[in-house]
Amino acid sequence: MTLVLAAIALWMAAWWLNMRIAGSSLASSYAGRVAVPLVFGVSVLATWELVVRGLDVPQVILPAPTVIAETFAAETGTLWTDFRQTALKGAISGYVIGCLAAFAAALAIDRSTFLRRGLLPVGSFVAALPIVGTAPILVNWFGFDWQSKAAVVVV
Template identity: 60%
Template sequence: MSLLILILALLIWAGAWRLNVVIANGRRADTRAAQLGVPAIFGLTLLILWELIVRGLGIPLVILPPPTMIADRFMGSLPILWADFVQTVVKGALSGYVIGCLAAFGTAILVDRSDFLKRGLMPVGNFVAALPIVGTAPILVMWYGFDWQSKAAVVVVMVFFPMLVNITAGLQETTTMQRDQMKTWAASYWQGFWKLRLPAAMPFVFNGLKISSTLALIGAIVAEFFGSPIVGMGFRISTSVGQLALDMVWAEIVVAALAGSAFYGLIALIEKKVTFWHPSQR
């Protein structure tokens, strides 16, 4: 019986792969339908195989629940998931993200105006940006309490340095020629900043914003492992793991994935509107 299921799984895999090879090497491979269809077929095949193998081989639910069960759980506990989403993503991650990015923007302007600060702060910033900043979570949870404020604080610290490094790099993007041109027009620092240098920095700013969007979610979720009220995605994940309710954990992971890609997608969309002039967008 289990052998039969394995053979069936292999056949499905081979069939789907064959289909993808045909589409990918066919004449219509460059159409939008093919470019969406091929990864969709791949993902769907994985889901079907997952379902088939878990159910067919009777893999215990505490190891891996089948996708249909996760979907059931997801649909069945929408209010809980929504409350967790609001607590972790909207209150924790988003507020921290906004504060962190604004703070980095302010600091970047200071750094930009002073050469001394640039030479002093940038190596420190680059260094800190590579550190495992999630580690500050226990300290910040101790300072700001268990509620979302401490999660927002972790997110602020996590997004600050990547944003600072990216904005500062972006503000260096203009050439001397362009800056001299602004000077010949007797433009003040702020005129040059708003009309020339900030627009030129936008590709870098958005790069930083995109990196930070993932970091913000990670920070908010991981900070909840160190203490949280009885709501929140990190809280739900760690307690459900403790109860071996893995379908709930997977449902939260689906929420995290949806929130992460929506967040990223939104920023990418704004980027497209703002940096329409950049070669990578054309």
């Protein structure tokens, strides 16, 4: 219970400090604009840590920020692999392919009346489809590797 009371006291002190900074002449300076969110962020993390430890909240429900930081530091290799697979291979490649395909399609549709009448309704139809419905179909077509994620981004 002592940690919970310390968390309440810390929160009140941080609130007071933020009010003082925001109400002073320091608020319009760069240091004041940085100090208010910095004090707020540190106070949120510290209060979270104290409350979770003080109330013995199970880690499955709400882990402490230090536990999250330790796990993040221990799993950087796995996180980098997942980031590379998701963001670099799937998202960026899909974005580039989608932009190039959209640019080429827009040029072709603009130059041809036949394509405008034929592809514009199809494009409107595809744009109206929810991604939640099309993503499983694309994953089924392209498999579970990065190509299916890129196809979802292209659409």
